[in-house]
Amino acid sequence: MAELPQKRQSLGHWPLYLLLSAATLGIALASVCLGSEPLSPAIVLKTIAGSESIDPILQQIIVDFRLPRVLTALIAGAALATAGLLMQTIFRNPLADPFVLGVNSGASLGVAIALLVLTPAGISLTAQLNLSGQTLIVLASTAGAATTLMIVLSLFRRVDIMSLLIIGLMLSYAISSLVSILMFFSMAERLQSFLNWSFGDFGNVSWAQLPVFAPAILIGLASTLFLMKPLDALLLGEHYAESIGTRTKRARFFGLFAASILAGTVTGFCGPIGFLGIAAPHLARYLFNTSAHRRLIPATILLGAILALTADLCARAPGFDFSLPLNAITALVGAPVIILALIQQRNMKRLFG
Amino acid sequence: MNPTTTNPILEAAQLSVGYRHKGNSRIVLGGLDLRLSPGKFICLLGPNGTGKSTLLRTLSGLQAPLSGQLKLGNQTLDQIPPRDRAKQLSIVFTDSIPIGRMTSKDYVALGRHPFSGRFGGLDQNDVSKIDQALEAVGAMSLAHRQIAELSDGERQKVTIARALAQESRLMLLDEPTAYLDLPRRVECMQLLRDLCHQQSIGMLLSSHDLDLALRFADELWILTPDGKLAQGYPEALALNGTLKRSFANENLDWDDEQGSFRTHKTPCQFITLEGSGPERLWTQRALQRLGYGMTEDPRQSRFQISITHGANEPSWTLAQPSGTHTFSSLEALISQLVQSP
Numbered sequence: 001m002a003e004l005p006q007k008r009q010s011l012g013h014w015p016l017y018l019l020l021s022a023a024t025l026g027i028a029l030a031s032v033c034l035g036s037e038p039l040s041p042a043i044v045l046k047t048i049a050g051s052e053s054i055d056p057i058l059q060q061i062i063v064d065f066r067l068p069r070v071l072t073a074l075i076a077g078a079a080l081a082t083a084g085l086l087m088q089t090i091f092r093n094p095l096a097d098p099f100v101l102g103v104n105s106g107a108s109l110g111v112a113i114a115l116l117v118l119t120p121a122g123i124s125l126t127a128q129l130n131l132s133g134q135t136l137i138v139l140a141s142t143a144g145a146a147t148t149l150m151i152v153l154s155l156f157r158r159v160d161i162m163s164l165l166i167i168g169l170m171l172s173y174a175i176s177s178l179v180s181i182l183m184f185f186s187m188a189e190r191l192q193s194f195l196n197w198s199f200g201d202f203g204n205v206s207w208a209q210l211p212v213f214a215p216a217i218l219i220g221l222a223s224t225l226f227l228m229k230p231l232d233a234l235l236l237g238e239h240y241a242e243s244i245g246t247r248t249k250r251a252r253f254f255g256l257f258a259a260s261i262l263a264g265t266v267t268g269f270c271g272p273i274g275f276l277g278i279a280a281p282h283l284a285r286y287l288f289n290t291s292a293h294r295r296l297i298p299a300t301i302l303l304g305a306i307l308a309l310t311a312d313l314c315a316r317a318p319g320f321d322f323s324l325p326l327n328a329i330t331a332l333v334g335a336p337v338i339i340l341a342l343i344q345q346r347n348m349k350r351l352f353g
Numbered sequence: 354m355n356p357t358t359t360n361p362i363l364e365a366a367q368l369s370v371g372y373r374h375k376g377n378s379r380i381v382l383g384g385l386d387l388r389l390s391p392g393k394f395i396c397l398l399g400p401n402g403t404g405k406s407t408l409l410r411t412l413s414g415l416q417a418p419l420s421g422q423l424k425l426g427n428q429t430l431d432q433i434p435p436r437d438r439a440k441q442l443s444i445v446f447t448d449s450i451p452i453g454r455m456t457s458k459d460y461v462a463l464g465r466h467p468f469s470g471r472f473g474g475l476d477q478n479d480v481s482k483i484d485q486a487l488e489a490v491g492a493m494s495l496a497h498r499q500i501a502e503l504s505d506g507e508r509q510k511v512t513i514a515r516a517l518a519q520e521s522r523l524m525l526l527d528e529p530t531a532y533l534d535l536p537r538r539v540e541c542m543q544l545l546r547d548l549c550h551q552q553s554i555g556m557l558l559s560s561h562d563l564d565l566a567l568r569f570a571d572e573l574w575i576l577t578p579d580g581k582l583a584q585g586y587p588e589a590l591a592l593n594g595t596l597k598r599s600f601a602n603e604n605l606d607w608d609d610e611q612g613s614f615r616t617h618k619t620p621c622q623f624i625t626l627e628g629s630g631p632e633r634l635w636t637q638r639a640l641q642r643l644g645y646g647m648t649e650d651p652r653q654s655r656f657q658i659s660i661t662h663g664a665n666e667p668s669w670t671l672a673q674p675s676g677t678h679t680f681s682s683l684e685a686l687i688s689q690l691v692q693s694p
Binding site: 235240242245289290292294 | 438454455459464466469471
């Protein structure tokens with residue numbers, strides 16, 4: 001452990017980045033190959049390359065079902081991981097996740113209202129607007145997330161950062177209570193559809209939705225480039241950060257905004273996906289042995305994608321007749337990894353001074 | 354009284370510092386006229402709770418003044434954009450510094466933030482400035498060590514290096530020696546004073562260490578318990594009684610002869626002491642610590658101690674009503690006094 005940083009210093013971090021990139025591509029390819037119908041990598045690659053000689057049914061499985069799912073997992077994992085990193089730095093708290101401001105609860109309230117109140121009441125927004133049920137859920141959860149975010153951020157100027165964390169937490173509890181009440185009064189079949197949403201699923205995003213989903217996330221990720229420097233400064237705490245010329249209020253506001261947009265978009269399209277956002281940044285710090293965001297952000301993006309792809313692959317349980325809820329798997333796969341990393345690194349408590 | 358003559362970097366006129374909460378303001382210090390000039394090493398002293406930290410936070414722009422003028426260069430402090438301010442003013446405060454995973458060099462590199470681009474990239478000039486800063490505090494060997502693994506003294510050096518990397522003309526330090534042991538405190542003060550003079554940085558540092566401040570400061574600012582600020586040369590403030598008025602209390606007496614404070618006990622017994630040299634000084638300190646008072650009058654004293662310097666070794670003679678003893682070391686004398694009250 002003592003010699004490792006020196007060695008990495010001289011080599012630079014590039015080998016590790018290359019390794020992670022290769023792993024991401026490898027797992028992505030494996031994800032497309034494995035499933036209820038196992039396919040060979042050759043067929044998959046040929047299909048992606050646009051070869052005409054492939055069985056149309058296999059082609060459909062690959063192009064219409066597996067590819068969008070894998071792309072979604074990749075993008076969503078990267079987004080949640082980055083959002084988690086931003087939140088952890090901004091709140092200087094290793095337990096912060098992408099949803100500390102209550103974005104997740106807001107989204108679930110939106111979806112609960114749509115599925116448990118409006119639909120049973122016979123109010124069908126989908127019929128008039130000519131939208132699919134899935135699009136309705138996306139709209140409902142995005143609206144819920146955005147409303148919560150606006151409420152919390154409107155308080156941003158009036159309270160300090162620690163209070164904001166607690167306000168977000170309290171708001172989450174309060175909103176979750178509302179959701180519980182709605183669930184209590186709902187019929188079993190409605191409840192099931194809501195529960196299915198709350199388990200999270202990367203398979204819900206179709207080719208039609210990707211052109212909305214992907215750019216929203218990519219813009220969010222790109223904006224973190226401009227946050228690298230102020231985020232580094234925020235590691236020092238408010239006073240020092242300001243003394244080296246950082247506008248801390250502004251940096252925090254944009255950081256929280258970017259993180260919430262990333263997290264809210266993923267929740268909107270895939271449901272609430274826990275754990276990835278906490279786990280990936282810790283893994284990145286552990287592997288790269290740094291707190292500098294210009295190195296951590298790319299590392300976190302790659303690790304988030306890898307974790308999401310792996311969790312999705314496990315949840316689909318290739319070779320078995322069933323699939324598991326994604327949210328159950330993210331923690332099951334991720335928690336041991338984090339515990340291991342913590343045992344090795346030992347100085348977690350000094351992570352944020 | 355203001356010994357500063359060169360053009361000041363920071364200038365305050367009728368400054369009031371304190372806290373504002375819901376329309377009520379609590380003035381901690383008021384009516385301050387201050388000047389900080391390049392190459393001046395100023396120590397800010399005062400008992401706890403007199404507002405040293407509040408003043409430093411206000412002067413560094415982290416806290417708005419309640420009233421009065423505060424100018425950095427020619428501009429009002431709170432109107433200077435943070436980045437420009439950071440190029441002129443750096444701080445070393447008591448806020449705990451991070452951080453799980455950061456080397457000293459990465460940490461010092463943060464001091465280049467006011468100069469680096471939007472994405473924080475460092476050019477050749479930045480890199481050499483970082484090395485110079487580490488070099489200047491003698492922390493080159495710590496460059497690749499993790500901050501979390503450094504000792505308090507090493508971390509303080511690196512913190513000072515980070516402030517140096519900002520190339521500011523002014524550095525404000527809040528108790529930079531607080532967590533250090535005595536040799537490290539002396540080293541730290543010496544380092545800061547030398548940097549101040551060599552690089553012509555204006556430095557203001559708060560301290561509880563009156564003794565070191567008296568030895569190193571070009572100028573002292575003393576906050577008195579009644580909310581006033583006395584400024585002047587250390588020796589002048591000692592001589593005109595300002596130090597005595599500010600720090601003496603029921604437990605502490607200013608010793609005009611020694612130029613330091615001594616703990617004060619109401620003596621119940623008096624002793625006459627004869628002798629000279631360092632032996633006399635330390636014998637006197639020991640007796641005072643044990644609660645004896647000094648007197649010149651043999652009739653008041655319960656016993657006499659005289660120090661004689663023989664061929665090469667000093668010896669102590671203790672004359673008591675019960676008899677006279679001679680001791681070859683101070684240790685033996687103290688043991689005897691402790692045993693027979």
